[in-house]
Amino acid sequence: MCRIGAIKSKVPFHPSKALYLMLPQQEGHDNSGFAMVMQDLYGRFAEYKDKPLLSVACTQKGNKLIEDFMDNNNFNPVYEWIPNISKRPGLDIKAMPYYIFRAYDYPEHYADTTPEAKAELLLDIRLALRELLEKAGQGYVYSFWPDVLTLKEIGDPRDIAEYFGLWKETDELTAKNIVVQCRQNTNYDIVRYAAHPFFLQGYTLCANGENTFYTKNKEFQKSLHRGYIGFESDSQNFLYTLHYVLHELKWPIKYYKHVITPLPFAEITTRSDRAELTAIRQSLGHLEINGPNTIIAMLPSGDMMTCCDSKKLRPVVVGRDENTLAIASEVCGINTILPDRDKTLDIYPNEREVVLINERLEVERWKQ
């Protein structure tokens, strides 16, 4: 089983906080990996917020392939963060030779294009890089997006953190948002792409559970968007549907829940918006999910969202203090990083509820 977590703060914080959130939950997540997406970066990346940032794990050859490709596509590197790698023997990590966290300048002719055009370009570049590395068997590209950094590796999260020097709380690498998860996808082959959080054009998502409508979601999503690829994990379905509803259909966020866990017909017919809900359930029936699930999503704006499956077979809890809010599968993680919070304010969303947290840490909750 997975355990998932996220931290959102008014002040930038160090990734070690994400580790402290996750480690107490380790009985449930088996410590087989570590993956996080950081958004709204501070520290070294603070000056490069508008520059697309590439997150890659690769070989030396892979690095060369990337350099050539980016060069050919007129992306010039402007800054690279090189983690202070610890090579202490005995660390449980299946490390790749190279990790790239590199910010680029857009090609000149893109300087004045719309954000939409830029978003499409960045996706195309990431997909092309992925194909390039995959074909050559030389690495993995996780995200290519301004102000977003992804780090994923296989092994014990404590050791992975040590390897990347994440235990030492410095100002070098901080962020206001982190979505995190400490387990490889143990259902199937251990592949780096199967580890959540997943990322697509500003949308980040991780999920705890099992999506039994994986096949039917996948078969539908494949033809919806060129970015819906991979499908190494059944949780990618959630991300693609989130992207589809918000980015492609441009629907208000509350309809996401109506798509993934639609209300029973009997309930829909009693509502005033039944015509709309029925139309949605009809046309997006193949995006419905089933099985036990909890998701945590981060939107391009930095807003975070969490909700559960329609039977609430997987729990999630939201806790907060003045400046920091955390979402986690188990409350023990939140107790560790926010021990002095007012626990009566903790939120345990129910199966029909959605919790949305905005930039000012204001919490909005609604029932589907």
Add this chain to the structure above:
Amino acid sequence: METVKMQDVSVIDLPWKIEYQSDRCTMCGSCVATCTFNAIEAGVERRSVTVSTGHQPSPTQRHSAVPVIRQKASLTNACVGCGMCEKVCPNRAIRPIRNLDSRQNLLARTGGATIKRGGRTNLNSDRTLDKIIVGRISQMTDPALDSERHTFDILAPFGRVLSPKELPLAAVGNDLKLTTSTPPVNWIYPVIFSDMSIGALSTRAWEAIALATAYLNEKHNMPIRMCSGEGGMPVKLMQSEYLKYTILQIASGHFGWNRIIKAMPEMKVDPAGILIKIGQGAKPGDGGLLPAAKVAPHVQAIRGVPKADLMSPPNHQGLYSIEESVQKMFLSMNAAFKFRVPVAIKCAASATSVSVYNNLLRDPYKICGGFFLDGIQGGTGAANEVSLDHTGHPIVSKVRECYLAAVKQGSQGQIPLWAGGGVGLTGNAAADAFKLLCLGANGVFLGKMLIQLCGCIGNEQGRCNSCSTGKCPTGICTQDPHLVRRLDIDKAAQNIVDYMLALDAELKKLMAPIGNSTLPVGRSDALVTTDKAIADKLNIQYAC
């Protein structure tokens, strides 16, 4: 001794032989009276009896004439194995036995006539569905549901579904609002009572099914829909509230449509849908056939025809082409009910089904609200045996191919797929339906099985299948008022209701272990098969 010519038909040539025990028979005559096929008769046989009554053996032989029941050696009066004689015999003195050495097929084409019969194919009863198992059972990470405790959404669409991007939705603040109307879609139970007409069925059998439909809707909240079959339905029913449970059919003969159109102004509610029948799985190349023997006065009235063989043409005739006439029909049917009633199409499964489905999916008017695919194991009231046994297409791979064709273009679910023709052949319709859903069907339709629940004793091994003769021994497929009375409407309806309630519970029993609370349409990952060829063809997991 009677002279027998070598070429004479004898009982040994017939498909069924009567096993008769004269020592048990009291000559009550029940069997002869009940046999609608006139296959047996009372007669007299000469018997030689040897008796010895004294203390010492002193046998004497005498000859006596005894009355007996015997089978007629006649092709036109051949026993069909219906077993009614056995059923009514108080002394268990008579029963039909299948004759493996029958020569009927060689002899029955007298006068150059084709063999006609009803029922189903007797050659192609091999079952792919039984080689498929629901093999993905939730064990740990995705807990199975409790079929008694959880709620399940067991509904299927009938109507044209738009793709997400075609939905006329506009955001008004935080809400989406439909800006124009969308094609009508009715969410109904995923099992439709298939199209069997009044004419093919007796009024009582039709009524039993209609009764069961209404009861399941009104008392059990199961939104079952029944298709009228070609030839229309009683005007009173069309003017009643119950019309909403009925899907009206129009087939190539257009029988009954005059009356339907005339009844429209009187209709209080809309019908559940319109089903345009192009073809039928049991006899793909043929149109409907109602032999004159079954065109009783009330059938003449409902259909508006004289007493004659009623043959629907094999396709919908138009001035220009079939496509054009079907297109016109779609438009006029949609228009007739002001685009409030979904219109679907039923075709016989065929090697060409995928291209038909593709054409419907790509139709810019988006007026096809369902693709009903009928496989070779479907039933019929009357057909040429050569069509029944030698034409058609298995349904399972065809549904799968259509679904995957839609998947390829991202349009799965837009024209709901309904599968029939052999569903419930072994009596387990829930399992059949479930597997077909996993392979991509949205729902299934049942026909033969319903009349079997009413009492039909026909089967795939040549038993009875005499629906074309007007002599149906169970009163289901005949218009003969004496025979029709054999059918107890209430009991027949009750059997259907009971079966459907069990089917509903069984569907839940299958949905729960795979952890689904809604129908697993397209969940091919839930299925495995121990047959490699089936695995490859259907793109499901092979297991051994």
